[in-house]
Amino acid sequence: MCTAAVYKTKDFYFGRTLDYEFSYGDEIAVTPRNYVFNFRHSGKLENHYAIIGMAHVAGDYPLYYDAINEKGLGMAGLNFVGNAAYAAADENSSCENGTCGIAKTKVAQFEFIPWILSLCATVADAKEKLNRILLVDTPFSSQLPVAQLHWIIADKNECIVVESMADGMHVYDNPVGVLTNNPPFPYQMAALNNYRGLSTKQPENTFAPGVELSAYSRGMGGLGLPGDLSSQSRFVRVAFTKQNSKSDDSENASVSQFFHILGSVDQQRGLCEVTEGKYEITLYTSCCNCDKGIYYYTTYDNSQITAVDMNRENLDEKLLIRYPVITEGKICWQN
Numbered sequence: 547m548c549t550a551a552v553y554k555t556k557d558f559y560f561g562r563t564l565d566y567e568f569s570y571g572d573e574i575a576v577t578p579r580n581y582v583f584n585f586r587h588s589g590k591l592e593n594h595y596a597i598i599g600m601a602h603v604a605g606d607y608p609l610y611y612d613a614i615n616e617k618g619l620g621m622a623g624l625n626f627v628g629n630a631a632y633a634a635a636d637e638n639s640s641c642e643n644g645t646c647g648i649a650k651t652k653v654a655q656f657e658f659i660p661w662i663l664s665l666c667a668t669v670a671d672a673k674e675k676l677n678r679i680l681l682v683d684t685p686f687s688s689q690l691p692v693a694q695l696h697w698i699i700a701d702k703n704e705c706i707v708v709e710s711m712a713d714g715m716h717v718y719d720n721p722v723g724v725l726t727n728n729p730p731f732p733y734q735m736a737a738l739n740n741y742r743g744l745s746t747k748q749p750e751n752t753f754a755p756g757v758e759l760s761a762y763s764r765g766m767g768g769l770g771l772p773g774d775l776s777s778q779s780r781f782v783r784v785a786f787t788k789q790n791s792k793s794d795d796s797e798n799a800s801v802s803q804f805f806h807i808l809g810s811v812d813q814q815r816g817l818c819e820v821t822e823g824k825y826e827i828t829l830y831t832s833c834c835n836c837d838k839g840i841y842y843y844t845t846y847d848n849s850q851i852t853a854v855d856m857n858r859e860n861l862d863e864k865l866l867i868r869y870p871v872i873t874e875g876k877i878c879w880q881n
């Protein structure tokens with residue numbers, strides 16, 4: 547399970563939690579503008595927008611989980627197991643949707659984030675490109691089979707969700723700017739209807755005439771907000787938290803608030819048993835400042851916010867720039 551969210555103050559922020567029972571081995575990877583992408587079906591791309599994000603680096607290839615580009619576009623992949631379906635790599639796509647002759651570009655699932663972030667400056671650009679691509683099931687390697695994912699793509703003006711399913715590719719506008727896992731996005735949105743009575747203000751007593759009931763505690767307007775770790779519940783909880791969030795617009799206040807928004811769906815070890823003795827936890831939480839190109843993160847044992855700034859690197863390079871994730875926490879002693 548994972549949760550992604552966007553947040554806007556003076557700048558635009560984009561990030562996610564990555565919840566799992568083990569790490570694939572992640573690094574913060576900066577792909578500079580002249581790194582050569584050899585896309586499996588569409589060939590070489592020699593210059594493109596620079597990208598920073600969390601990736602498993604295989605050989606020198608950045609398999610991004612979540613990333614932003616230098617134009618301020620963000621994108622993250624979240625598990626969508628049982629619903630994700632990609633076209634077969636050898637499918638003849640030239641007659642899709644009745645538009646014979648206009649072949650779609652095939653993009654392998656693992657290269658979807660690099661492909662979009664290399665080429666698109668905005669969600670509007672991405673939407674246009676999405677009409678003309680086919681996500682295919684070409685695996686990166688036999689050791690890294692195709693992951694079943696769906697994606698959130700956002701800039702400061704717009705947010706969308708992309709779900710490739712057995713009945714084709716769906717692109718949804720995302721008015722709440724959050725994403726978790728199953729079920730498909732329209733169901734997640736529909737579930738919010740059940741919570742339309744929630745409020746950040748104290749509720750009126752509308753229970754029944756003649757029944758005296760008191761607001762004996764603060765926060766009773768949110769009573770009924772789900773607290774469990776299922777993806778539907780996390781969707782509702784993080785949407786409520788994010789939509790009602792308030793903070794100063796300074797960098798420190800915005801970043802701090804962002805980690806609190808995703809903190810509302812943090813997974814503590816022990817609460818979600820996936821197999822005997824194995825527990826899913828929030829391995830890391832990220833927060834990108836999309837305007838400044840900064841990747842902030844915390845990990846399960848390191849709640850100190852750590853940052854990598856893409857603009858402190860030479861973005862005209864050709865080689866991938868890599869930083870290990872600092873997973874060890876330090877306690878700041880005051881005496």
Ligand SMILES: C[C@H](CCC(=O)NCCS(=O)(=O)O)[C@H]1CC[C@H]2[C@@H]3CC[C@@H]4C[C@H](O)CC[C@]4(C)[C@H]3C[C@H](O)[C@]12C
Pocket residue numbers: 547548564565566570602609610611623624625626627655656685686690691692693694727
């Ligand atoms: C495991 C993670 C999702 C966590 C999650 O949601 N856990 C809930 C389980 S549950 O669904 O709720 O039961 C996902 C999110 C992003 C993924 C990588 C994307 C790049 C690359 C794509 C390649 O094709 C395969 C390898 C690859 C490195 C991927 C490995 C893995 O798949 C990653 C880390």
